[in-house]
Amino acid sequence: MNRAVRKFSRPVRAVILAVLVHVAFGLLLGLSLSFKPQVIKPGIAQPVKAIVIEKKRKKEPDRSAIAQEETSKAKAEKKRKAEAEKKRKKEAEKKRKAKAEKKRKAEEAREQEEQDAYSALGSLVGAIKGKIEGNWSNRLACSGQEVTISVKVNISGEVTVVKVVGDSGDDACRRSAENAVYKASPLPFPDNPRFFKWLDQEFQIIFKPDI
Secondary structure, eight states, rough: OOOHTSSSOOHHHHHHHHHHHHHHHHHHHHHHHHHOOOOOOOOOOOOOOOOOOOOOOOOOOOOOHHHHHHHHHHHHHHHHHHHHHHHHHHHHHHHHHOOOOHHHHHHHEEEEEEHHHHHHHTTTTHHHHHHHHHHHOOGGGGGOOOEEEEEEEEEOOEEEEEEEHHHHHHHHHHHHHHHHHHOOOSOOOOOOHHHHEEEEEEEEEOOOOOO
16 A cells, blocks of 8 residues: 555645545444443442441449348348347346356345354253353352453354453452353364354353352
8 A cells, every 4th residue: 555655646646645644443333332331230229238336335333222232131131230239138147147046146145145054053052151150150259249241252153262352340259250151162063164154253151140
């Protein structure tokens, strides 16, 4: 084709080239117009399931339930303390009564023992008086008089102290009564050691000779 074009003069060649260029563009234009692009039909849009991540809220405490629980606990604690106090008072009262009862029994036992001691001594008064009178050699010294003698003995009945009580009797009467007591030693005396503490180991004898 180039050789064919060279055979013509320049003006002719220019016209031919212009025609060829237009033909080439025409062909290209035709091709572009005949080109049918494939149309893609849009499909039905499927809904996208959104995944919602919901932040889990922290559960707020039930204030009323807490208050009720605290009230219940307070009531239970109060009841427990009340019962404990009641039990303590009951135990204290029980101990007090037991102590009082023990004291009462001890007091009764003491009083009974003291009474038994004096009863035992009382039962020996006649024997004591008889033994002293048996050793009272100078009875006439107290003729028409009365003298009271305090006598102190030990647990065995041995006379340890003899003295005249008050201003009773004259000197001769007093000496005769004192000598009679010393001569009668040991005197009859309760032999139970428990009685000794109650009798104070001292008693009085009244000398009054029978005329």
